Amino acid sequence: MAEFNYKGISVKECPGGLVLSGVSDFIPSHTFTCGQCFRWHEVDEESYHGVAGGHSARISMLKDGAVELLGVTGEEFRGYWYNYLDLDTDYAAIKEAVADDGIMREAVHYGSGIRLLRQEFGETVISFIISANNNIPRISGSVEKICNRWGEPVAGTDRRAFPELQVLAQVTETELRETGVGFRDKYIKATAGALSCAETADLVSLLRQGTCGEAASCLEKYPGIGTKVAHCILLFAGIRYDVFPKDVWVLRVMKQLYPSISDTPADIDRAVQARFGGRAGYAQQYLFHYARNNL
């Protein structure tokens, strides 16, 4: 069995996949259930199966702390999963920076194994349009149905890839509604159509420029995308980390734990930018995950 080192991570081939040593600050349950993604299914304790970017993997934490990637080749690890799992980011440094008071220390400790996934842009856009005024089981169900119906087959699994936006743009609203997306059907079709006409790489490049408010406004031009969904897309597609999505849970935690900060979104943004700056998105994830499970 071959063994190699990739950017500080020791990668060893094992039957059916790879075992990684030297990955820190990663716990599958924290990363895959913190609300940033909808296509990772728990198959065992600290073991999840997911499909991303046309690839399939079963990712598990082994007892010795090593990370096992089943169904993944060394080439796929270097070419896709390393970046997807955000393995080049130093989470120890981020955690130290954002855990600047007792509340944040507790939130960071609670979600210590969260990594922000660098998800596909189109999949992230459509998934978070579906998330509006919705709940996680239903969002996951709709996304899976969309993949089953219009996605391409993926090697190594019965599950399918998230379809291209060009494909979704051709689907009727009635067909979309059959996947349980409800009134969001027209938003999905319209935004998939508008984005499939645009050059995605150029748009993503544009979204990295300017302030996070400007980037969010750019996305808010598309149907079904308001401020909160725009911020989620920017953060969870790995485009920028200075955004702070404010959903009901974050507003709840801010009101309860930081009553001195006014609960208007603008005031929260000002306080968060001053305090966390370019790491606001990471802070939001720790707070959100903590709030969801403790408040």
Added chain:
DNA sequence: TTGCAGGGGTCAA
């Protein structure tokens, strides 16, 4: 068993 409120918002009036 049935009825109702509410959910990781957005949009239009």
Added chain:
DNA sequence: TTGACCCCTGCA
């Protein structure tokens, strides 16, 4: 600034 919007779930 408000209410409608799909529809599933939890709870009384």
